[in-house]
Amino acid sequence: MGYTRGRDSLFSVFQEAPVTSNPDSTPFAALLARCAPEWKAYCQHAFVRGLADGTLPAEAFRHYLRQDYLFLVHFARAWGLAVYKSRNLAELRQGLDSLKAIVDLEMGLHVDYCALWGIAEAELETLPEARETMAYTRYVLDAGHRGDLLDLHVALAPCLVGYADIARWIEAQPFTVRGSANPYEAWIAMYASEAFQAAAQAERDWLNARLAGQTQERLDGLAATFRDATRLEIDFWQMGLDGA
Numbered sequence: 594m595g596y597t598r599g600r601d602s603l604f605s606v607f608q609e610a611p612v613t614s615n616p617d618s619t620p621f622a623a624l625l626a627r628c629a630p631e632w633k634a635y636c637q638h639a640f641v642r643g644l645a646d647g648t649l650p651a652e653a654f655r656h657y658l659r660q661d662y663l664f665l666v667h668f669a670r671a672w673g674l675a676v677y678k679s680r681n682l683a684e685l686r687q688g689l690d691s692l693k694a695i696v697d698l699e700m701g702l703h704v705d706y707c708a709l710w711g712i713a714e715a716e717l718e719t720l721p722e723a724r725e726t727m728a729y730t731r732y733v734l735d736a737g738h739r740g741d742l743l744d745l746h747v748a749l750a751p752c753l754v755g756y757a758d759i760a761r762w763i764e765a766q767p768f769t770v771r772g773s774a775n776p777y778e779a780w781i782a783m784y785a786s787e788a789f790q791a792a793a794q795a796e797r798d799w800l801n802a803r804l805a806g807q808t809q810e811r812l813d814g815l816a817a818t819f820r821d822a823t824r825l826e827i828d829f830w831q832m833g834l835d836g837a
């Protein structure tokens with residue numbers, strides 16, 4: 594998968610913000626702390642544990658991969674919405690670059706990866722959409738429609754930042770199996786890669802810059818959005834397990 598291709602390729606578009614020095618006292622860390630139970634349930638879900646030790650049933654992973662194709666289509670639309678919600682050229686460029694990265698690169702990589710798991714592109718194009726996919730993707734789009742660019746980014750954060758945290762959590766577990774003994778090695782390596790981790794950090798940095806100085810009332814609303822999106826990520830994992 595392409596995230597391991599290097600810092601100047603797929604995720605370079607996310608890497609403009611400076612690196613944070615103390616991630617534990619940032620506004621984004623405070624937002625995360627308010628959703629700690631949901632974040633833990635998401636990052637340490639049974640699906641994630643199955644990826645880590647390689648025991649996840651292949652059919653659960655296939656169901657997840659199929660629905661993730663549809664997820665990515667709507668995720669691309671969300672970046673299109675970010676373009677629309679932009680107020681200056683820098684924001685326009687950020688949204689457009691992310692949109693282009695998904696449409697021109699990530700979708701193709703996902704289709705290739707699905708093929709390795711025996712899922713043909715023709716099947717992906719005619720898939721019925723699961724309710725969990727609908728709920729999550731339309732929630733994110735609605736958060737962006739009714740709010741501004743910050744609301745949209747907060748709704749998208751569990752996706753980008755979450756998968757980075759998940760990969761790091763997997764790497765730290767004693768039961769994790771790495772290498773060819775684990776059929777999910779490529780998935781783990783992609784999200785654990787330096788390029789992907791840097792992209793997630795760039796998003797944390799962007800959020801920290803925007804969250805700083807917001808009123809308590811505004812932060813309450815954003816925490817609710819972040820919590821909802823995290824709950825919908827939990828449902829997405831569960832959908833994978835239930836599909837097996």
Ligand SMILES: Cc1ncc(C[n+]2csc(CCO)c2C)c(N)n1
Pocket residue numbers: 661664665668695699751752753754756826829
């Ligand atoms: C349900 C679900 N949630 C998160 C991701 C991860 N993800 C999807 S797009 C993207 C980032 C940048 O374009 C990332 C990290 C996923 N694949 N599926």
